[in-house]
Amino acid sequence: MQTKHFYIARDASLIKPTNHLPEQHICLDELLSGQTIKQHPFELLSSLCEGAIAVDTACRIIWMSPKYRQLINIPEDKELIGTPIEELLPNTQLPRVLKSGKPTFVDLMQINGRWCVVTRMPLKDNDARVMGAIGFIFYTDLESLRPLFDKFARLKRQLEQQKLIRPSRYALDDLIGQSAIIQQLKRQARRAALLDTTVLLLGETGTGKELLAQGIHHASQRNGGPFVGINMAALPESLVEAELFGAAPGAYTGIDKNGRKGKIQLADGGTLFLDEIAEMPLSMQAKLLRVLQEREVEALGSNRLEHVDLRVIAATSGNLKQLVDEGKFRADLYYRLNVLPIRLAPLRERKEDIPLLCAHILQSIQQQAQIPALALTDSALAWLFQYSWPGNVRELHNRLERGCVMAEGTAIEPEDLGALDDLPCPDSAIVTGIDTDTSLTSLAETRLKAEQGALQDALQQTRGNKSSAAKLLGISRATLYERLKKSPDN
Numbered sequence: 001m002q003t004k005h006f007y008i009a010r011d012a013s014l015i016k017p018t019n020h021l022p023e024q025h026i027c028l029d030e031l032l033s034g035q036t037i038k039q040h041p042f043e044l045l046s047s048l049c050e051g052a053i054a055v056d057t058a059c060r061i062i063w064m065s066p067k068y069r070q071l072i073n074i075p076e077d078k079e080l081i082g083t084p085i086e087e088l089l090p091n092t093q094l095p096r097v098l099k100s101g102k103p104t105f106v107d108l109m110q111i112n113g114r115w116c117v118v119t120r121m122p123l124k125d126n127d128a129r130v131m132g133a134i135g136f137i138f139y140t141d142l143e144s145l146r147p148l149f150d151k152f153a154r155l156k157r158q159l160e161q162q163k164l165i166r167p168s169r170y171a172l173d174d175l176i177g178q179s180a181i182i183q184q185l186k187r188q189a190r191r192a193a194l195l196d197t198t199v200l201l202l203g204e205t206g207t208g209k210e211l212l213a214q215g216i217h218h219a220s221q222r223n224g225g226p227f228v229g230i231n232m233a234a235l236p237e238s239l240v241e242a243e244l245f246g247a248a249p250g251a252y253t254g255i256d257k258n259g260r261k262g263k264i265q266l267a268d269g270g271t272l273f274l275d276e277i278a279e280m281p282l283s284m285q286a287k288l289l290r291v292l293q294e295r296e297v298e299a300l301g302s303n304r305l306e307h308v309d310l311r312v313i314a315a316t317s318g319n320l321k322q323l324v325d326e327g328k329f330r331a332d333l334y335y336r337l338n339v340l341p342i343r344l345a346p347l348r349e350r351k352e353d354i355p356l357l358c359a360h361i362l363q364s365i366q367q368q369a370q371i372p373a374l375a376l377t378d379s380a381l382a383w384l385f386q387y388s389w390p391g392n393v394r395e396l397h398n399r400l401e402r403g404c405v406m407a408e409g410t411a412i413e414p415e416d417l418g419a420l421d422d423l424p425c426p427d428s429a430i431v432t433g434i435d436t437d438t439s440l441t442s443l444a445e446t447r448l449k450a451e452q453g454a455l456q457d458a459l460q461q462t463r464g465n466k467s468s469a470a471k472l473l474g475i476s477r478a479t480l481y482e483r484l485k486k487s488p489d490n
C-alpha cells in the first residue's frame, strides 16, 4: 500500500494529501526538516490561517503564531514555551488529538469569547509516532454563517421544548467531595471524557452514577450534543425495543405515521446513558451489541439500518460478571461495555465527605424552599458519621430534607434525621445522648406505634403498593418489609 504524504504548494497556498509527487510541490517531511526553504515551517503554515498553535506530547506549548497571541490577548514578550496548553485554553481539544493520533478537520470552538472554525492535526515522525499536535484557526469572522447557527439553535430549542433531548444538567464540578476517593474518581472521569469509548459505571444505588455520566458528557467533545438517559429497570420488557431502538411507521397500531425515534437515534451526536443495564432483557442485548460494534440501529418493524454516532455510558448497581456466569447477561455485550469500568465508592467508605455534602445539600434545600438556614448539632453530625448509608448520597439528601422539615429550633437534631428509626441500637443511643434505661422502653414503644401508623398510612395512600409506600416514606423496600414484620399484629 502506498503511503499518503501531505504536500504543500510552493506558493504556500495549499496543503493536500496525495499519492503523487508533482514537481511543483514540496513534501511536508522535507518542509519540516527545513531542507527546502529558509522560512520556519510553522510560520509558513500559520500564514495560511488566522492563527496556529503547536504542542508537544505532554501538551506543553512549543510554538504559537503572533495572530493566535493577539486573539487570546497574550503580550508579545510573554514567554509561553513549555506552558501547559490547558492553563491558557481550558477547553482545548489538542490533548484528544495527541491521544487518538487522528485529526479533526473542521470544528467550531470558542476562543476568548469568539466562535472560530478550527482544524487540528497530529504531528508524526517518520515511524508514524505522534510527537505533538498543531491547531489552526481558519475563520474568526463567522457572521456569514449566522443564519446556519440561528437555525441550529432554533431546532435545538424546539427539541428541548418537546423534551426529545435533555441537555446534561451536571458538570464534574457538581460532584461534591474532598476525599482522595472522590478526587481520584474525578481524575478518572476527566480522562474518560477525553476518550470517546464506552464507559461502565459500577456503584450502589444513590452513589452518583447518573451525575457522573452527565459530568463525563459535559466534559467531553460531545457536550454540544444531547445527553439521553434511559432506565432499563423502569421499562416493561414489551416496551424496551421501541423505546430504545425506535419503531418504523406501522410497526404497531397507534404509532405515529412518521414512526417513532428511539433513545438511540435521539442520542445521535451525543451520549446515551443506559441506567440499570443488568435489567436489559436478554432478547434485546444482541441488538444493543450491534449498536456498540457497528454504530448501526434497526428500528422495530424496519429492515433498514441507520448509522448513529454516539457514546454509550452504562451503569449498574448489580454484579454484571455474576449475571454473565449465570447466563443472564451476554458475555460479548459485557466485554463491549466493560471497556472503561469506573467504580463509585459507597458513602460509608468516604465518610470524610459527609460535612461538605451536608453543607451543599442543606444550602440547596434552604434556597429552594426559601427557609432560614439550619445547622446540624454535634450529635446529629456524629450520628451521620456512624450510620451505614445503604441509600448513599440520595438517602443523605432525603434525610437532610426531612431534618429541615422536622427541626423545631435553629438546629437539626439526630431524631429530626430519623436517627431514632434505627433504635434500639446502642451506638445511636450514645450519640443521641438518650438515657437507655426506663425512658427508652416507653420511647421505643411510642416510636413503634408511630412507625406502624406511618407504614399503614403510606400503604393506604398507595393502595397497598409496597414499592410506592417505601418511596413515600423515604426508605428501601427491604426496610419497609423489615418494619412491617415488627408490627404487633404479626
Ligand SMILES: Nc1ncnc2c1ncn2[C@@H]1O[C@H](COP(=O)(O)OP(=O)(O)OP(=O)(O)O)[C@@H](O)[C@H]1O
Pocket: 174, 175, 176, 177, 203, 204, 205, 206, 207, 208, 209, 210, 211, 212, 275, 317, 393, 394, 397
Ligand atoms: N458526590 C456527589 N455530590 C453531590 N451530589 C451527589 C453526589 N453523589 C450523588 N449525588 C446526588 O445524589 C442523588 C443520587 O445520585 P444519582 O441519581 O446520580 O445516583 P445513582 O447512582 O445513579 O442512583 P441509582 O442507581 O439509584 O439510579 C442525586 O440527587 C445526585 O445529585
